[in-house]
Amino acid sequence: MTEQQPTGSEAAPRRLAFIRLLLWLGFALAGGAALAAALSGLGHRWDWWHFRTGFTVLRWAVYAALAGAGLSVVGFLAAALLRRKALMLAALPALALGLLVVAVPLSYLQYAETVPRIHDITTDLENPPEFMAVRDAREAAPNEVAYPGGETTRQQKEAYPDIQPLVVDATPERAFDAALAQVREAGWAIAAQDAQAGRIEATETSLWYGFKDDVVVRIRETEDGRTRIDVRSASRKGISDVGANAARVRAYLDGLRERLGAAS
Secondary structure (H helix, E strand, O other), rough: OOOOOHHHHHHHHHHHHHHHHHHHHHHHHHHHHHHHHHHHHHHHOOOOOOOOHHHHHHHHHHHHHHHHHHHHHHHHHHHHHHOOOHHHHHHHHHHHHHHHHHHHHHHHHHHHHOOOOOOOEEOOOOOOOOOOOOOOHHHHOOEEEEEEOOOHHHHHHOOOOOOEOOOOEOOOOHHHHHHHHHHHHHHEEEEEEEEOOOEEEEOOOOOOOOOEEEEEEEEOOOOOOOEEEEEEEOOOOOOOOOHHHHHHEEEEEEHHHHHOOOOO
């Protein structure tokens, strides 16, 4: 006796159940990947683990997101064959979430390939402003306190030729007040401010991983009676800052130039 094959009406519920299982697994993987990706950075920010551990968590989150998106695509196509529009629509959230989890770190990696692998940027390559108030915090971190020079200088000149001192027709006192106001507007945590010395030191903490980058602003009067403003921004951790310090210095000086109504 041959085994009786299921009829079309009997097979349809099984196919639908299988599609629903695919969609559920896809959403579970994509959702779990999104949570893991978020925690990969927040875990370092909250001192749960080293940032390299966070990068490992993020890498596996990307793998899970790809798997979730793949299952969602299979579920979508299977639902399309059965002309089940509701199931097709149900596949889209997990697909979108999975692709988003993949896209964010991938965009960072792609951008990282376009910028130099340095983490210390200054407007004065010959005599960079020195860190003083945050020296102890930087000495406890992996990256150096003193400006590295050498290859860092060469790569900055090549990649960021627009990073230059700001020279303004304003008194050092007015320039200092404007520089301090611009630091506050940027939301940086001020570590020191000394109007007489013409020095401001501050720290910016990144939102996701909690990376700390230190900034020092130096204000000096020039021989011709103008005021020169130099800025240095350096990361405490990591070989490459993915262009963050250059972007910070550029944005700060642009804002300060507008605040002072000056052209360098």
